[in-house]
Amino acid sequence: MVVEIVSWVAVALALAASAVILISRDWRVSLGALALQYLASFWLTTRHLPLAMGSVKLIAGWMAIAVLGMTRLSLTQPGSTIEDSFYPRGASFRLILMGVVAFAAAGGTPQINNAIPGMGLPVIAGGLILIGAGIAQLGVTGDLLRVTIGLLTMLSGFEIFYAAMETAILVTGLLSAITLGLGALGAYLLVAGSVPLIEPEDETL
């Protein structure tokens, strides 16, 4: 019973964190919310995976956040402005978007529970919320940091689901490698363009 309650708390935490990520304009807040989201995802994942394997996912996610945060912190120029071309882009629109995601997740959870019994309602709800929030985030932004956060959110939602289906160590390892890789790639893309081209002859001087 306590476990069930904590699981629903984790779902609420995932919903709140993904809403903050979608709405907030401050990258520090977004990355902080992503870290909380990974905590919720960890709890939901360990409903079906051993604690050690769930911890791998949590650590990989937090490492990806650390890489992204440190890279963004070191940038002197603001990030890409591609996002500005998206309309509508106000906070209220994003809140409504998150509401749609939450309602869709609430509607889909019992149906999936009927189709795949044994997964657990909180696991399904948490997975659906994160997948939906990730896709919503990807749909309204072109900013590379936010695209990376969107992909990580979507992927962590998928991992919650997939942990209930597949418990192989190789899969957990590869999914964690993908999480870390996405963090590193996001950092690389943030830095790209800010490093001047150095010709080989310049390097030797």
Next chain:
Amino acid sequence: MSAPIIWIALPFIAGTLILFLLGDKYASQIGGAIAAILSLIALFIPIDAAMLIGSVSFKISPAIQVFGRAFEFTSADGPLLAAIFGISAIWFFGADAAGMAHRFVSLGLMIVSLLTASIAVEPFLYAALLLEVAAMLVVPLLVPLHQKPGRGVARFLVYQTFAMPFILFSGWMLAGVEANPGDLRTALQSGVTLSLGFAFLFAVFPLYSWIPQLMDESTPYAVGFLLWALPVFTVIFALGFLDRYVWLKNTSQIADAILYAGVIMTVTGGLLCALQRHLGRIFGYAAIAETGLFLIALGLRTPNLLDIAFLALLPRGLELSLWALALSIIKRKAYRLKLSDVQGLARVYPVATGALIIAHLSMAGFPLLAGFPSRLALWQALSAQSLSAALWAFLGLSGLLVAALRSLASFVMADAPPRWELNETRRQAAMLGIGAFGLFLIGLFPQVLQPFLSSLPALFEHIAQ
């Protein structure tokens, strides 16, 4: 030594070492030589069979275990590995002439090794994860550290990442369908999920918008490599699915969906190719149209679909590498690659422009070139199945032909024609010449591919039946 160590671990380690230890000067030769040696080993040394050289006996064992899962090659994989590493060697040898040896060869070797791992992993479903890791490694290849990333690369990353969950989910659902074949609802759901996953991987219409965007943003050689590597391994992965779940292939609705997705891709790719005024985008749309032909081949209800698919797959590497190399050379003179910028270039870069046109014509299925035999076989099988689909596919390839003629016209037209000169380096001219010769050779004597074509269908024995 085991086969996965030779064809997966070794190239990955070699790529890492080249990245950190070698400069531009030798990267191309060493990377190309490694790929060529691996190709020759795959061609001449059978897997899991004892060989005796003098008094020394040795055997390449077929599998290794990693975290409780197997990476395994069978003796039937030999020709496929030989083809993959042989074509990779062509790309790596050409990288120096394209002016991007170090980064390209090191990352390229790692990407090829991961993609090769996707063929070997058991259960084969995990290939989706390895394809995703390989796609992530492509990004640094597309965006050098000094270049600001554009929308194309972000979209590419998003679409490739979307593909993985769909395919993993569908694999899990398909296992359920196997256990309970009468459950039509689950079968339909798994079919839809699988289709979405492969639609992202193959960049099916309208999900291919990142390809022309990347051609605008990145170097043609890097994008060309991506457009060779990912679709080819995705076709092999898709064939694995069709071989494992034969009922997918035998369901007429699914086969038709694959076929018409391919037709739409070929038609839209071909027609949009004819309308472009940018050589890079023309290249991108031509690659899209050709990927559509692969899908058409996969959707055919004919016993020799594997022969047709592999006949189209094998020359693709040569066509794209030659075209991408020629584009890279032309880009140094006409950076924007607009048709208006390349006017009269046939006199200044005769070998590069000539090679580009030959590669383009080959992809359009022009007679006597490498693309022709596969197009002919495809049309023959397709027209027997659906005459309208064959006509639409022909329309798409006509678009490629129109684009080739437009490119040719731009290369030779100029208000004041410059005098003839040869601005390509010897190495560039040699690579382009060899590539063009290869396209003519395969076009005139397609039987040179027979050793591969006769043994590759053994990889997918259920489809072949």
